[in-house]
Amino acid sequence: MNLDAYPKEVGLKGGKAVRIRPLQNDDFDRLFAFFQSLTPEDRIYLRHDVSDPKLIRKWTSEINLNYVIPLVALDGDTIVGDGTLHIATHGWMQHVGHIRLVVARSHQRLGLGTLLARELVGLAEGHGLEKLQGHVIESNLSAAKMFERVGFEKVAVLKDLVKDQNGRDQNLAIMINDVARLSQIMEDWIQDSMIPGYRGSGEGYG
Numbered sequence: 001m002n003l004d005a006y007p008k009e010v011g012l013k014g015g016k017a018v019r020i021r022p023l024q025n026d027d028f029d030r031l032f033a034f035f036q037s038l039t040p041e042d043r044i045y046l047r048h049d050v051s052d053p054k055l056i057r058k059w060t061s062e063i064n065l066n067y068v069i070p071l072v073a074l075d076g077d078t079i080v081g082d083g084t085l086h087i088a089t090h091g092w093m094q095h096v097g098h099i100r101l102v103v104a105r106s107h108q109r110l111g112l113g114t115l116l117a118r119e120l121v122g123l124a125e126g127h128g129l130e131k132l133q134g135h136v137i138e139s140n141l142s143a144a145k146m147f148e149r150v151g152f153e154k155v156a157v158l159k160d161l162v163k164d165q166n167g168r169d170q171n172l173a174i175m176i177n178d179v180a181r182l183s184q185i186m187e188d189w190i191q192d193s194m195i196p197g198y199r200g201s202g203e204g205y206g
């Protein structure tokens with residue numbers, strides 16, 4: 001996986017700027033602080049219990065780009081967004097990637113989730129993936145809307161399959177899109193909805 005294009009500086013709606021780069025082994029404190037800062041409403045929908053320091057230690061110490069490509073967005077030295085692309089190295093899902101995103105409340109609705117997704121789509125394209133999926137708890141409207149906004153289609157809802165972080169049964173929505181199609185849709189979306197400066201200065205922006 002070629003990550004030479006990072007770090008990238010990108011401007012968000014409202015004028016804030018963030019730096020997007022791969023997660024590093026020395027990011028434990030930053031990543032733990034980021035997950036600690038999430039609101040209970042956001043944390044409840046996440047697949048993992050991100051309040052567990054052992055889990056965050058594992059994520060930062062065992063980075064293996066063959067399976068997971070983790071990107072973080074930093075405002076100064078503070079992580080404000082986290083996006084991961086998960087890849088199967090063998091089997092019938094080898095052509096299908098899986099993306100997960102989390103953005104701090106302070107930086108939501110500024111386009112950061114979409115920009116992180118766009119980076120992951122670019123990496124998926126570079127890796128030769130054909131499809132991407134996002135798994136979202138159906139009642140998590142902000143995540144479902146963000147995925148739909150960039151063209152993901154809800155192809156299945158698995159009733160009461162998962163438990164949220166409060167232990168309640170929830171429906172899991174499977175959202176899918178083709179990588180080539182996504183790449184174009186996201187480009188159009190970013191061009192259409194950007195205010196000047198939003199596109200950022202990294203390679204491939206604008």
Ligand SMILES: CC(C)(COP(=O)(O)OP(=O)(O)OC[C@H]1O[C@@H](n2cnc3c(N)ncnc32)[C@H](O)[C@@H]1OP(=O)(O)O)[C@@H](O)C(=O)NCCC(=O)NCCS
Nearest residue numbers: 042100101102103108109110111112113114142143145146
């Ligand atoms: C889902 C999430 C990553 C979106 O991040 P974000 O940076 O706010 O997303 P964007 O600013 O790129 O939003 C893109 C579009 O998604 C939709 N959207 C995002 N959040 C929304 C909300 N709370 N309500 C309604 N629509 C929303 C909007 O259409 C938005 O475009 P607009 O602001 O121009 O109207 C963020 O809400 C989050 O971290 N949630 C908690 C964790 C989570 O649920 N992750 C998903 C699991 S994969």
